[in-house]
Every structure is written in C-alpha cells, then in structure tokens.
Amino acid sequence: MSVVADPIEDPRRALRAARLSEFRTFVRRFLRNPLGVIGLIIVVVLILVAISAPLIATHDPYLPQLAKRLSAPNPEFWFGADELGRDIYSRLVFGSRLTLFIVGLVIVTSAPIGLIIGAISGTYGGWLDRIFMRITDVFLAVPKLLLALAFVAALGPGIVNAALAITLTAWPPYARLARAEAMVVRNSDYVAAARLAGASQFRIIVFHIIPMCLSSVIVRVTFDMAGIILTAAGLGFIGLGAQPPLPEWGAMISTGRKFIFDQWWVPTVPGIAIFVVSLGFNLLGDAVRDLLDPHLRQRR
Amino acid sequence: MSNLVDIQNLRVSFRQDDGSYNDAVRGVSLSLGREKLGIVGESGSGKSLTGRSLLGVLPPYARITVDRMEFDGIDLTKASGRQRRALRGGRMGMILQDPKFSLNPVMQVGQQIVEAIRIGDRRISGGEARKRAMAMLESVHIREPERVYGLYPHELSGGMGQRVMIAMMLVREPDLLVADEPTSALDVTVRTQVLSIIDELVTRRGMGLILISHDLNLVSRFCDRVLVMYAGHVVEDLVASRLHDATHPYTRGLLACLPTIDGPLEPLPTLNRDASWAAA
Amino acid sequence: MIEIEHLTVRFGPSTAVRDVSLTVQDGESFGLVGESGSGKSTLLRSIMNLNRDWDGRISINGLDAHSTPRKRLAREIQMVFQDPYASLHPRYVIGEQIAEPMRINGMANAERRTVELLELIGLGAKFRFRFPHELSGGQRQRVSIARALALSPKILLLDEPTSALDVSIQAEILNLLNRLRRELSLTFIIVSHDLAVVSYMCDRLAVMRNAEMVELLTRDELRGRDIKTDYTKALLAAS
Numbered sequence: 031m032s033v034v035a036d037p038i039e040d041p042r043r044a045l046r047a048a049r050l051s052e053f054r055t056f057v058r059r060f061l062r063n064p065l066g067v068i069g070l071i072i073v074v075v076l077i078l079v080a081i082s083a084p085l086i087a088t089h090d091p092y093l094p095q096l097a098k099r100l101s102a103p104n105p106e107f108w109f110g111a112d113e114l115g116r117d118i119y120s121r122l123v124f125g126s127r128l129t130l131f132i133v134g135l136v137i138v139t140s141a142p143i144g145l146i147i148g149a150i151s152g153t154y155g156g157w158l159d160r161i162f163m164r165i166t167d168v169f170l171a172v173p174k175l176l177l178a179l180a181f182v183a184a185l186g187p188g189i190v191n192a193a194l195a196i197t198l199t200a201w202p203p204y205a206r207l208a209r210a211e212a213m214v215v216r217n218s219d220y221v222a223a224a225r226l227a228g229a230s231q232f233r234i235i236v237f238h239i240i241p242m243c244l245s246s247v248i249v250r251v252t253f254d255m256a257g258i259i260l261t262a263a264g265l266g267f268i269g270l271g272a273q274p275p276l277p278e279w280g281a282m283i284s285t286g287r288k289f290i291f292d293q294w295w296v297p298t299v300p301g302i303a304i305f306v307v308s309l310g311f312n313l314l315g316d317a318v319r320d321l322l323d324p325h326l327r328q329r330r
Numbered sequence: 331m332s333n334l335v336d337i338q339n340l341r342v343s344f345r346q347d348d349g350s351y352n353d354a355v356r357g358v359s360l361s362l363g364r365e366k367l368g369i370v371g372e373s374g375s376g377k378s379l380t381g382r383s384l385l386g387v388l389p390p391y392a393r394i395t396v397d398r399m400e401f402d403g404i405d406l407t408k409a410s411g412r413q414r415r416a417l418r419g420g421r422m423g424m425i426l427q428d429p430k431f432s433l434n435p436v437m438q439v440g441q442q443i444v445e446a447i448r449i450g451d452r453r454i455s456g457g458e459a460r461k462r463a464m465a466m467l468e469s470v471h472i473r474e475p476e477r478v479y480g481l482y483p484h485e486l487s488g489g490m491g492q493r494v495m496i497a498m499m500l501v502r503e504p505d506l507l508v509a510d511e512p513t514s515a516l517d518v519t520v521r522t523q524v525l526s527i528i529d530e531l532v533t534r535r536g537m538g539l540i541l542i543s544h545d546l547n548l549v550s551r552f553c554d555r556v557l558v559m560y561a562g563h564v565v566e567d568l569v570a571s572r573l574h575d576a577t578h579p580y581t582r583g584l585l586a587c588l589p590t591i592d593g594p595l596e597p598l599p600t601l602n603r604d605a606s607w608a609a610a
Numbered sequence: 611m612i613e614i615e616h617l618t619v620r621f622g623p624s625t626a627v628r629d630v631s632l633t634v635q636d637g638e639s640f641g642l643v644g645e646s647g648s649g650k651s652t653l654l655r656s657i658m659n660l661n662r663d664w665d666g667r668i669s670i671n672g673l674d675a676h677s678t679p680r681k682r683l684a685r686e687i688q689m690v691f692q693d694p695y696a697s698l699h700p701r702y703v704i705g706e707q708i709a710e711p712m713r714i715n716g717m718a719n720a721e722r723r724t725v726e727l728l729e730l731i732g733l734g735a736k737f738r739f740r741f742p743h744e745l746s747g748g749q750r751q752r753v754s755i756a757r758a759l760a761l762s763p764k765i766l767l768l769d770e771p772t773s774a775l776d777v778s779i780q781a782e783i784l785n786l787l788n789r790l791r792r793e794l795s796l797t798f799i800i801v802s803h804d805l806a807v808v809s810y811m812c813d814r815l816a817v818m819r820n821a822e823m824v825e826l827l828t829r830d831e832l833r834g835r836d837i838k839t840d841y842t843k844a845l846l847a848a849s
Contacts (some may be wrong), residue, residue: 035835041705041721041738041739044739044829045703045705045706045739046701046740047739048739048740048741052741058348086787199796218696219691219692219693219697220696220698220699220707222691223691223697223754223758224710224714225660225680226658226680226684226688227684227687227688227710227711227714227715227760227761228680228681228684228711228714228715229710229714233714238699241699241701242700242701291627310689316707372776372777372778373747373776385741390627484756488646517645517646517803518645518803518804518845518848518849519645519844519848521848522848544776544777546777583778584777584778585775587778587780587781588777588781588806589781589784589806589807589809589810589811590806590809591805591806591810591832591833592704592833593810593848595810597785597788598781598784598785598787598810599781600778600781600782600785601778601781603634
C-alpha cells in the first residue's frame with residue numbers, strides 16, 4: 031500500500047487500525063486467564079444491574095410495608111424483607127448504583143490527581159519532588175478509614191462527602207507509583223530525543239512520561255476498586271456514608287445487624303453482594319496486572 | 331576417544347500467544363571431545379538455547395525434543411532432575427555474558443566461590459573452602475586474591491567479574507565448560523586476557539569447551555572447531571583454522587560484511603538471506 | 611563545524627572528561643574511540659547539552675552550546691542513540707515519533723516529510739503505523755536515524771550506533787549512514803569502542819582513555835600504522 035497522494039482520512043484510519051489491533055491482542059491475552067474473565071463478568075453484571083435497576087427490581091426500594099417486615103425469602107420478596115418491610119432484592123439492585131457511583135467518583139478524581147502529582151514530582155526531582163512527597167507521606171501516614179472518617183466528620187455525612195473523603199485518602203499511592211515510573215522514564219533515550227528536538231517540560235510530562243505511568247496506575251485502580259467498596263461500606267456501616275433511606279450496601283448491613291441471628295438474610299445478603307463485587311474487582315485487577323505490569327513482562 | 335558430549339537432532343520450541351509453537355532450534359546435532367568447539371550465530375540463531383539445553387537450564391515453557399543427548403556416556407534425556415543438578419556445576423559449568431547479572435549482588439565474591447565449593451562437598455570445613463577459593467582466584471590471575479575475596483560484584487571491573495565467574499565455575503573441576511558470550515560485555519583489551527585464562531585452564535585440565543559467540547573471528551582464533559548456526563540450524567561445521575575456506579553462503583556473507591581496519595571503503599557487502607538456509 | 615575548547619566534565623569527585631579540545635570540520639566524519647569509562651559518550655552528550663555541567667567552550671556552527679536556545683540548536687545538530695530497543699517510545703507509532711520533532715517546531719507538512727524520511731532510510735511509508743515492538747533492532751535504528759534527520763540538521767552525533775546490532779545488520783546501517791552523509795552533506799561524530807567500525811566510517815579519529823584524549827590521528831595514519839601512543843597500539847593489536 032504505497033501512498034503517493036494521501037487523502038486526509040487514510041492516515042487517521044490507519045492509525046486507528048494500528049491501535050485497534052494492539053487492543054485486540056490485549057483482549058486475546060486477557061481472555062486466556064479464566065479468573066480474570068470471571069472477574070470481568072462479575073463487574074459487567076454489576077454494571078448491567080445498575081443500569082437496568084428500575085427494570086429488574088420487583089418492588090420500590092423505599093416503600094415500607096410494615097405488615098410484612100422481616101419476611102423470609104419467598105416468591106414475593108426474593109431475598110426477604112428488611113425491618114421496614116422493604117424488599118431486600120430491590121434495595122440490593124438499586125444499591126448497586128450507589129456502589130458504582132462511589133467507586134466511579136473516587137477513581138475519576140483520585141487516580142488523575144495522584145498520577146499528575148507523581149509524574150511532575152518524578153520528572154522534576156529536586157525541591158518540588160521533596161515537597162510533594164512529604165505531603166504524600168502525611169496522607170499515607172494515617173490509616174485510610176480513619177482519615178476518611180475524619181474528613182467525613184468535618185464535611186458532614188452523606189454519600190458525596192463520603193466519596194470525596196475516600197478520594198483524599200486514595201490519591202497518595204498513585205502519586206508514589208507514578209513518581210517511581212517517572213524517575214525511570216525521564217532518563218530514557220526517547221525522552222532525551224524529545225528534549226533534543228526542543229520539547230517543553232510540559233510536553234514531555236504529558237505525552238512521554240504519563241503514558242508510561244498509566245499501566246501501573248490502571249493496575250492499581252482495579253485493585254483499589256475493591257478497597258473503595260469496602261471503605262464506603264465501612265463508612266456506611268458507621269452511619270457516616272450514605273444516609274437512610276438510601277439502599278447503600280454497607281448501611282444495609284449496619285441497620286440489619288441486629289437481626290443476624292433470627293433473620294440472617296437482612297444483613298447477610300448485602301454482605302454477600304459486597305464480597306462478590308470486591309472479589310470480582312480483585313480478580314479483574316490480578317488479570318490486568320498480569321498483562322500490563324512491566325515487571326512481570328518476562329514470562330511468555 | 332569417546333565423546334564428552336553427543337547431541338542428535340535437538341529441537342527447542344516456545345509456545346506463542348496464539349497457541350502455536352515457534353521453533354527456535356531445529357534439529358541441531360553436535361559432538362564434542364575434550365576440545366574447544368565454537369558455536370557462532372547472530373541473535374535468533376538458537377546458539378544460546380543449544381548450550382542451555384545441554385545444561386538443562388531452559389525456561390519451563392520451552393519444549394525440547396532430542397533423539398540423543400549424552401554427556402560422557404550418561405543419557406541426559408533419562409536423567410532425573412536431581413542427577414542433572416548434580417552434573418551441573420559438578421561436571422558441567424556455564425559462564426554467561428555479564429558478570430553483573432550472574433553474580434549475587436549482595437554477597438562477597440569470595441563467599442560465592444565458597445558456596446560453589448560447598449555445594450559439591452558439604453563436609454568441607456570453612457577454612458579449607460576459603461583456601462581453595464583463594465587458590466582458584468590466583469589461578470585466574472587475580473593478583474590480590476585476599477582483597478578481591480571480600481569485594482562485592484559491583485566493586486569489580488568487567489574483566490575481574492568475569493574472572494571471578496570463571497573461578498566459581500571451575501572450582502569444582504568440571505569436565506565441560508559452556509561459555510555463552512563470555513567476552514561480549516568486556517573491553518577489547520580485556521577480552522584477550524580473559525580468553526587466554528579460559529584457554530589455559532581448559533587445556534591444563536583437559537576440559538571440553540563450548541564457546542558460544544556472535545564474533546566469528548574471535549571464535550576462529552580461539553577454538554579448534556566451529557559450528558555456524560542460522561535460524562536454528564547448523565549450516566556449517568569447520569576446522570577453525572580453515573574458516574576462510576568456508577563454503578556456505580551465510581558464513582561467507584558473515585565474514586564479508588565485517589568492516590576491517592585495513593579493508594576497502596566501499597559499501598560493505600550485505601547478507602542476502604536466502605530462505606533455503608532456514609529450511610528443513 | 612564544531613569547535614570544542616578545553617572541555618572538562620566532572621560528576622562530583624570524579625572527572626569524566628578532562629581538558630579535551632578538538633575541531634570537526636563541515637562534512638567530516640570524525641570518530642571517538644575508547645573503552646568503557648574513557649569519557650567518549652559523556653563528551654558526546656555534553657556537546658548536545660544532555661549533560662549541562664561542563665566547563666569550557668563548545669561552538670556549533672558558530673552558536674554557543676550553553677547559551678543558544680534548544681530549539682535553535684535542534685536544527686543544527688541531533689543525536690542517534692545506542693540502544694535501538696530503548697530509543698523509541700513504546701506507546702506511539704513510528705510515524706508519530708518521526709513527526710514529533712517537526713510538530714514541536716511548528717513545521718508544516720510533517721506528514722509528507724515523514725513519508726519522505728521513511729523512504730530515505732529504506733523503510734516504506736506503511737511503517738508509519740507500526741509500533742516499535744513490531745520492528746527488529748535494525749529497523750528501529752533506522753527509525754532513530756529518521757527521527758534525528760526530521761529537522762534537517764547538518765550534524766549528527768552517533769553514540770555506538772551499531773553496538774547492539776548483529777554484524778550483518780551493522781553492515782546495512784553503516785552503509786545507510788554513509789549514503790545519507792553523501793546525499794545530505796552531513797557531518798558525523800561517531801563514538802565507538804570498535805576500531806574497525808571507526809576506521810571504516812571516519813576520516814579522522816580521537817582516541818580517549820581515562821577522560822583524556824591521548825591521540826588524534828587520520829585514517830591514513832591508522833592504516834599506515836603511524837601511531838604515536840602505546841595505548842592506541844594496544845587497542846589496534848586487540849582488535
């Protein structure tokens with residue numbers, strides 16, 4: 031395919047085709063990992079459930095039916111009813127939206143912040159690096175849940191505040207990872223070549239260094255998702271996350287724990303949901319790391 | 331004179347991403363007495379894999395088939411993992427390219443030689459092992475063995491590191507030494523030194539040597555016989571001193587494309603790879 | 611033309627280059643030979659200001675290396691690196707990497723020029739959309755050369771351009787470099803530990819040892835064995 035007069039469309043299409051074929055290779059290798067596929071299925075099911083919640087729920091998740099409170103699982107209430115007679119299955123299904131919302135919000139804010147801070151820190155070095163890393167150290171020194179607790183206590187309970195609080199605890203590891211990669215990449219020959227061509231520091235960080243930090247960050251993101259779910263559930267359990275009557279899974283466990291001996295389904299079902307979803311994200315993360323982690327690249 | 335090493339029809343292949351197998355070594359046969367054999371080839375020729383197959387140090391995802399692989403009469407294909415381990419280090423040694431990567435960075439080099447000694451003889455005393463290690467360091471012409479004994483690998487120059495490697499591998503007096511690009515990471519002036527040390531030890535002890543390299547001239551100067559490999563095959567087998575009488579077009583091409591100090595300044599002849607060289 | 615006067619490079623307590631002075635004329639191919647640690651690569655990187663801590667004076671086509679802005683120097687002098695497996699960005703296709711210097715400097719027609727460069731180095735236009743890992747070592751080195759030529763510099767610094775390549779590929783790359791030098795009237799400074807390569811490629815060469823330049827000779831002098839220092843003689847003997 032020798033090109034003499036190049037129509038504008040052709041190079042763009044060819045570039046897309048090249049990237050697409052890279053992606054296909056990635057997918058093919060991913061699909062060879064059965065546990066990763068299971069993880070992916072779980073995550074996809076979660077997303078589908080969240081999207082189709084109004085369609086697949088059997089009851090209104092907020093409607094109390096006190097006469098039927100604490101019913102055992104039966105054809106009307108598939109997973110039973112909670113202490114206010116609300117259908118646990120429907121609350122679970124709508125709660126998946128909250129779970130995804132929290133996870134999504136935290137990832138979308140914490141990963142980019144950490145990535146940018148780390149990349150800048152690692153590329154520049156010197157006093158900028160020292161300042162950024164000391165700030166990172168401060169955040170890392172406090173246990174995550176405690177720190178999130180402190181922020182939520184300051185900001186007030188609520189699902190958005192809980193997500194923001196978790197964000198503030200989640201960004202430091204990304205900064206550390208990105209900084210480590212940046213420090214290696216900044217000395218490579220291709221970065222030197224870009225400098226020799228007159229590239230600005232901004233261009234080098236954004237186009238050369240950050241793309242190389244992405245693999246580690248993405249791997250970390252998939253692992254963090256499980257942790258975020260658990261932290262959000264923890265905050266919900268303490269009553270500082272989503273407020274009633276929101277069907278957040280952690281809050282459901284919290285309000286349902288009094289009934290664990292006689293009506294075990296009330297706290298157990300949301301607990302199983304949290305377990306399965308965390309497991310799914312962890313399996314997915316493992317598989318993605320096996321594929322992307324540059325340090326593991328040796329094995330074929 | 332029975333052969334020290336006898337390999338017939340060695341094949342090594344690796345599994346690809348899409349499930350198919352890629353043949354890296356395709357039907358290589360060689361035999362070796364107590365002499366110096368050179369295996370020359372470019373990257374991807376399979377020369378290193380051949381050496382590693384003999385020692386049994388291929389990665390687990392490699393698949394090997396061979397009609398016959400014998401070391402001093404021992405059938406290696408039927409040998410257990412333990413037997414092969416006993417042979418490695420005890421009767422077969424291997425030197426790799428860069429001592430920085432083949433020496434333990436957190437252990438003093440003298441200690442590493444002692445460790446090698448201990449593997450062979452668990453009951454040897456500490457003092458005795460240390461004495462033998464020192465003697466070995468002297469035999470590789472390290473002038474201050476006491477001082478070098480206590481150094482860490484990163485404190486050694488390339489040439490010294492390689493000499494330590496040689497000491498470590500030869501301290502148990504193996505019958506065969508496989509050297510995979512032993513001088514490629516070294517400066518030119520050091521190369522001759524290290525090769526002459528290998529030569530001296532190999533000749534004195536009556537060892538067999540397989541020298542794997544990409545440097546055709548070096549191998550021809552140093553070895554008795556040379557095998558040239560291309561794409562997993564042996565394409566030529568010659569007596570080293572008659573290298574320039576080589577007949578295979580690949581070997582001739584390889585010789586011709588090297589720039590020489592006194593040679594012509596015309597464009598260098600480049601290799602026109604013929605598909606038939608890789609066939610069968 | 612490159613003029614180096616009393617260049618000294620120190621890294622902390624150790625001196626990598628000590629008081630080296632030399633001049634490379636336009637259109638010349640100049641070699642720097644030495645063993646590891648001799649300072650030859652450091653010298654090269656200092657000319658390009660990849661390493662900024664040096665004393666002395668370096669002038670490139672009349673421009674002072676310390677004070678001239680990077681983009682201005684980039685059009686005069688560029689570099690080809692040693693390891694073809696590490697000199698290209700793994701995530702971008704070849705075409706983007708060759709075009710990048712042109713985009714950074716606001717040159718028009720980057721696409722067209724990329725195709726021209728790819729043909730110049732012997733790879734076709736369709737290589738624009740390949741990723742580095744799809745290319746062999748020799749092909750990657752060609753791409754490195756194309757990228758270095760993107761801004762049409764007159765001077766190329768080559769740091770062991772063929773050390774990581776097989777011998778047969780080395781011959782191709784050396785032939786390519788000679789052809790490019792002829793066609794584009796380039797000036798080369800080639801660093802190598804291989805005396806045979808330098809003797810083949812270069813009209814004049816400097817021998818470095820332990821941070822100092824110990825001898826400066828022409829190819830004819832080398833071939834005629836008109837050598838003044840014992841070190842150079844030893845290097846020759848070992849080659």
